Amino acid sequence: MDVQRLRAITIVAPLGYLLGVEILTFVLIERAVGSDLVLRLVIIFGLLAVGAVPFSFWVFSTIERQQRDLVESLAATSRRNRELDAVNRASASISRALDLPQVLQNIVEAARDVVSARYAALGVTDESGRITQLITSGITAEQRFALGPLPEGHGLLGVLIRDGKPLRIPDISRDCRAHGFPPNHPRMKNLLGVPILLNDSVGGDLYLADKIGAEEFSQEDENLLVLLSQHAGLAIQNARLYRDALSVRDRLEILTFHLEAKVAERTQQIQSYSQQLTTRVLEAQEKERKRIARELHDETAQSLATLLINLDMCESLLPVDNPALLAMFARLRALATRTLEETRELSHDLRPTxxxxxxxxxxxxxxxxxxxxxxxxxxxxxxxxxxxxxxxxxxxxxxxxxxxxxxxxxxxxxxxxxxxxxxxxxxxxxxxxxxxxxxxxxxxxxxxxxxxxxxxxxxxxxxxxxxxxxxxxxxxxxxxxxxxxxxxxxxxxxxxxxxxxxxxx
Missing domain, CATH: 3.30.565.10 (Histidine kinase-like ATPase, C-terminal domain)
Known part of the structure; x- marks a missing residue:
């Protein structure tokens, strides 16, 4: 009964009861007792007591029941808040890491802490359902090494892998689907397993064993683990994306390194070829300068010098009474002399001996x-x-x-x-x-x-x-x-x- 109805009953019921007593007094009691006022009051108080005491007991019992319900509701809410807080803290712990192995280990530790289990494991499966990785919590590295190779997915682990839905076993030894434990495996009494979904397909499973403080895992434990598995799936996807991004970055760095090395090598080759070509061009240029300078000196200049000698020899043969011819001869000698000087200068400029x-x-x-x-x-x-x-x-x-x-x-x-x-x-x-x-x-x-x-x-x-x-x-x-x-x-x-x-x- 809610508070509004209880409040209405506690107000309306006494009024109705008093009204009924008043009517009963007027119709029956007054005729029966006549004018005896004391007897009349005794009867009325008796009727009031007969109605008030049960009604009071009912009201108090209703209030007590609602108080118990309220306390239980508050306790459940507080417990739920604590559990959700534990899930949030666990999710935050999972999400803080980006390295995939660390993310998987954080998930196992968080799951074990949230549901108070002694042992926990996370099996990563491939597309065929084969377990490719097994991350554990609650056992030492030596104990994990003693377990040997990865489980093949038989027994209850296989049931969880095949069905892809939560599995809660109160007593493993009494479940007909159990195949027993391998050598060196710690003995476990109860089991809680939930799948981890990655892109709407099962990518792994969480296994919790031996509930601490209770005989078996509860429905609330299962609900909390399902909620945690959803966060775990997102964390695994993010970690894989991060791993893939790092892999792509590393490949790009390697490709860039090789490309830069190739570019540097090619640039060095081009520079070397350019220097060799420039050297050959300059050497050819100097050789050509030297050749032209030698030809100008040995041939052209010598020819001009011979020309000047012949002009000197011919000068005495010119008639002295022809001034125009003498002037033309003088200009011709001056031109030959200037040409010889310019040839020698050009020869020196091209390649100074x-x-x-x-x-x-x-x-x-x-x-x-x-x-x-x-x-x-x-x-x-x-x-x-x-x-x-x-x-x-x-x-x-x-x-x-x-x-x-x-x-x-x-x-x-x-x-x-x-x-x-x-x-x-x-x-x-x-x-x-x-x-x-x-x-x-x-x-x-x-x-x-x-x-x-x-x-x-x-x-x-x-x-x-x-x-x-x-x-x-x-x-x-x-x-x-x-x-x-x-x-x-x-x-x-x-x-x-x-x-x-x-x-x-």
């Missing part, structure tokens, strides 16, 4: 004098003698061409009044500095120079790179320009070995 005959320092000094003669700008040359005497031809040619290009750029664009050229040697490196006091320029505008523009700057860098060297340009508008070149004095084989060593670091 002094570079091959004397060496780098003499060639730089000669070009500095030619620069002063051409641009009218004083050039100071401060050069040390190489520590090993003559340098290798490739180093001498590269440093001379870089100095030549830097001086030519300065003469064409810098509007300088003075240029300094410094050449020093330190152990295995040579350092060339060409510095002017000209107007400078904005380096950012030509920082990305390629073969499409700023060919001189690109060529200097290419020549230095072939000798494992660098070119640094320090300039700004109004502050002059300094070109610093550092190249290796090692031979090509030594430079290649050093480059391979750096590439594999």
């Amino acid at each position: 002094i570079l091959d005959d004397v060496g780098l320092i003499a060639a730089v000094q000669w070009f500095a004098e030619e620069y002063t003669r051409t641009f009218g700008v004083e050039v100071g040359v401060d050069a040390e003698d190489p520590p090993t005497g003559r340098l290798s031809p490739e180093v001498e040619i590269a440093l001379f061409r870089i100095a030549q290009e830097a001086l030519t750029n300065s003469g064409k664009h810098a509007e300088a009044s003075h240029v300094d050229v410094t050449l020093t040697f330190r152990e295995e490196y040579a350092r060339l500095v060409v510095e002017d006091n000209g107007k400078g320029f904005d380096l950012e505008q030509v920082a990305g120079a390629t073969r499409k523009g700023c060919l001189g700057m690109y060529g200097m860098r290419e020549r230095a790179a072939l000798l494992a060297g660098t070119v640094a340009i320090d300039t700004a508008p109004g502050k002059g320009t300094r070109v610093t070149v550092v190249v290796s004095l090692k031979n090509k084989a030594e430079r290649d070995r050093a480059s391979e060593g750096l590439a594999t670091c």
Whole structure:
């Protein structure tokens, strides 16, 4: 009976009873006793007592019963709250881990704690229902090792795997489906098992044995374990997704590593091929310069010199009374003389013989004098003698061409009044500095120079790179320009070995 009905009865019933007593008094008692007021009151009080005492007992018994029901309900609610709290804490403990083995172990420990069981196990099954993993709680590692191989799914374990629904056994020894325990297996009395669903299919089973504090597992234990198994299924799915994500990440890292290695290897090959090609181009260019310079010197210049000699021999044969012919002859000689001088200058520009005959320092000094003669700008040359005497031809040619290009750029664009050229040697490196006091320029505008523009700057860098060297340009508008070149004095084989060593670091 609810409170509202009890309240209505306790109000309406006394009123009805009093009304009935009053009617009975008026109709029967008053006629029976007449005017005897005392007897009349005694009869009325007796009637009231006869009705009030049972009614009071009924009301108090109803209140006591409702109090007991309320206490039992509160106790059940409190117990349910505690159980749900235990499930929530267990679920939180399960969900905190992402590593799959740790998640499975957390599930077993949480299940054992929630239903107060002495032993717990989680069997992970494949699509055919075969147990592929067995995670235990309540036994030591030594006991688990002594159990031997994984169970094959016979007996009660097989029933749970096949049926895919909760299984609660009060006494394992009395269940006809039980197959007994294998050697070294702890003795267990009662069993509670529930499946773990993964994507609407059974992916494993929870087994709890030997209820602590009771003779068997209850329906509430089963309900709690079913609820926990739902959280466990989600946790296992998340852990597997995390494992798959890590696996994909690891594969991507491996693929990226191999790809980067391949790219680095290919880049090294391209750079090596580019350097070889550039070397061959520059070598061919120098050979062609040398060949043309030699032909100009040995053939064209000699022919022009012979022409001038023949002109000198023919001059005495000219009639002195023909001024027009003499003037034409003089112009012809002047043209031949100028052509001879230009041919010799072109021959020297293409390949100064002094570079091959004397060496780098003499060639730089000669070009500095030619620069002063051409641009009218004083050039100071401060050069040390190489520590090993003559340098290798490739180093001498590269440093001379870089100095030549830097001086030519300065003469064409810098509007300088003075240029300094410094050449020093330190152990295995040579350092060339060409510095002017000209107007400078904005380096950012030509920082990305390629073969499409700023060919001189690109060529200097290419020549230095072939000798494992660098070119640094320090300039700004109004502050002059300094070109610093550092190249290796090692031979090509030594430079290649050093480059391979750096590439594999």
